[in-house]
Amino acid sequence: MSHTFKDHLAQTTPFPFGIKVSHAEGSYIYDTDGKAYLDLISGIAVSYLGHGREEIKDAIKAQTDKHLHVMVYGEFEQEAQNELAEELKQTLPKSLHSFYFVNSGTEANEAALKLAKRATGRRKLISFKGAYHGSTHGSLSVSFNEIKKNPFRPLLPDVHFIELNNFGDLNQITEKTAAVIMESIQGDAGVRIPSKEYMQALRKRCSEVGALLILDEIQSGMGRSGKMWAFEHYDMVPDLMTSGKALGAGLPIGCLAASNKLMQKFSVNPMLGHITTFGGHPLVCAAAAAGLKVLRKEKLIEKVDEKAQLIKGYLKHPKIVEVRNRGLMFAVELQDAEQVQKVVLKGLEEGLLLFWFLSTPNAFRLAPPLTISKEEIEKGMKKLLELLDE
Ligand SMILES: Cc1ncc(COP(=O)(O)O)c(C=O)c1O
Known part of the structure; x- marks a missing residue:
């Protein structure tokens, strides 16, 4: 049977995330089954005010x-x-x-x-x-x-x-x-x-x-x-x-x-x-x-460094080799590309949106909306640490 997304829309990789998007609000994207994804990548540094403003x-x-x-x-x-x-x-x-x-x-x-x-x-x-x-x-x-x-x-x-x-x-x-x-x-x-x-x-x-x-x-x-x-x-x-x-x-x-x-x-x-x-x-x-x-x-830029520090404070784990950031633009480097692959895909399963770099296989990116709340950061980072533990 023909599947429109896979068969009739150009693919850029053989393994797209493929979330069937229903709607998006604040820091969350929802799929057609009602599952919520915490957006820590902003469609790659796009949705800086969150979704649905x-x-x-x-x-x-x-x-x-x-x-x-x-x-x-x-x-x-x-x-x-x-x-x-x-x-x-x-x-x-x-x-x-x-x-x-x-x-x-x-x-x-x-x-x-x-x-x-x-x-x-x-x-x-x-x-x-x-x-x-x-x-x-x-x-x-x-x-x-x-x-x-x-x-x-x-x-x-x-x-x-x-x-x-x-x-x-x-x-x-x-x-x-x-x-x-x-x-x-x-x-x-x-x-x-x-x-x-x-x-x-x-x-x-x-x-x-x-x-x-x-x-x-x-x-x-x-x-x-x-x-x-x-x-x-x-x-x-x-x-x-x-x-x-x-x-x-x-x-x-x-x-x-x-x-x-x-x-x-x-x-x-x-x-x-x-x-x-x-x-x-x-x-x-x-x-x-x-x-x-x-x-x-909303003076959002003034709050960026504080949010970045909060994220950085959580990013301590034996699998994390290095964290590079300026504000809310992060690369989290792990020991190898396989670990990155696992964490990103596991995140997808668990409703946490992380993403790869094109040319830096040992790291994944974090680029949340500038509007992300302290509570959302805490929730997201705790989940991320759990994924790293697995
Ligand atoms: C630094 C930089 N320059 C240029 C581009 C290209 O932008 P676009 O995808 O809108 O063509 C990107 C996209 O990721 C980028 O990160």
């Missing part, structure tokens, strides 16, 4: 009544886009006050790479060992995992990978470099954090040679690290910043932020240098703007 639903409903798609991006003035831009401006330095809204994280990175090439007239790109920037050809080219890349070659030429926190490698950034692209905190590499000194040296080097620095905040941004944008931990500012995931408060979005001067280069030589039909969709922008208002009003 009234403010987000209201914003979507109000926008639905006004209009949906009216024109390709950039031609008409739409209030929802203006509102989101105004919200974002409050979170970023002036040099990042021009926004290009697209549909996903990888598209934001594609736009950033193109803008850097257009603005500098150069081609060489520098990325980092362990990097993940998305699954389309350009973003894949600057991602590191060779197993995931190799069948899709040829990819972008002249991409070079340097090592995080290695000051000597900064010499590879030269007058030929269009851009350095980097996650402010590496996610898929298993939460790898650059030092402040390194980030400042990187910034200096890029400025010296005229290379543009792109920081990918798609996973680390939106308060997850304990600051609105993770680059705030380093006292420096990138030339371009990309965002996505949580930004849409549950709807699909990507965003490239740059200076007005840089961004204008997309509109001349060639005109229409970067275009998208659905980018900046009014429903998504309305939801995203409403999300940012909630984040600000």
Whole structure:
């Protein structure tokens, strides 16, 4: 008998989680049998306000009544886009006050790479060992995992990978470099954090040679690290910043932020240098703007470190080799990949949502909604310790 999910919807792995979702509320997702799952991953760093927020639903409903798609991006003035831009401006330095809204994280990175090439007239790109920037050809080219890349070659030429926190490698950034692209905190590499000194040296080097620095905040941004944008931990500012995931408060979005001067280069030589039909969709922008208002009003970022400390306090077990985190972005490293496999799958059985990394088999991730309560953390962590005991 045909099974729609398995037979008619594209599969990305031979063994999907396959939860049959009924609805989601707060920190919980419910399946069609009524089983509750405590969401410790937020659809991979997306549902930062938890599920089913009234403010987000209201914003979507109000926008639905006004209009949906009216024109390709950039031609008409739409209030929802203006509102989101105004919200974002409050979170970023002036040099990042021009926004290009697209549909996903990888598209934001594609736009950033193109803008850097257009603005500098150069081609060489520098990325980092362990990097993940998305699954389309350009973003894949600057991602590191060779197993995931190799069948899709040829990819972008002249991409070079340097090592995080290695000051000597900064010499590879030269007058030929269009851009350095980097996650402010590496996610898929298993939460790898650059030092402040390194980030400042990187910034200096890029400025010296005229290379543009792109920081990918798609996973680390939106308060997850304990600051609105993770680059705030380093006292420096990138030339371009990309965002996505949580930004849409549950709807699909990507965003490239740059200076007005840089961004204008997309509109001349060639005109229409970067275009998208659905980018900046009014429903998504309305939801995203409403999300940012909630984040600000509830002062959620101020509570991130306390929640992270509470989680960290529980993560002590003979099977845990190392815990790496900045705020609520965690990698929990176990002794081997088999243990990780067991814990994640057992969690699924027991109603605790944990998940793997693409390229770090010895660790699993924790990225709960920023709204998770103390009681939910306690419940989740006690359950996790039980799973580790088995
Ligand atoms: C750091 C980072 N950059 C880019 C992406 C790609 O975003 P999307 O899946 O929305 O294309 C991801 C997604 O996991 C990511 O974690």
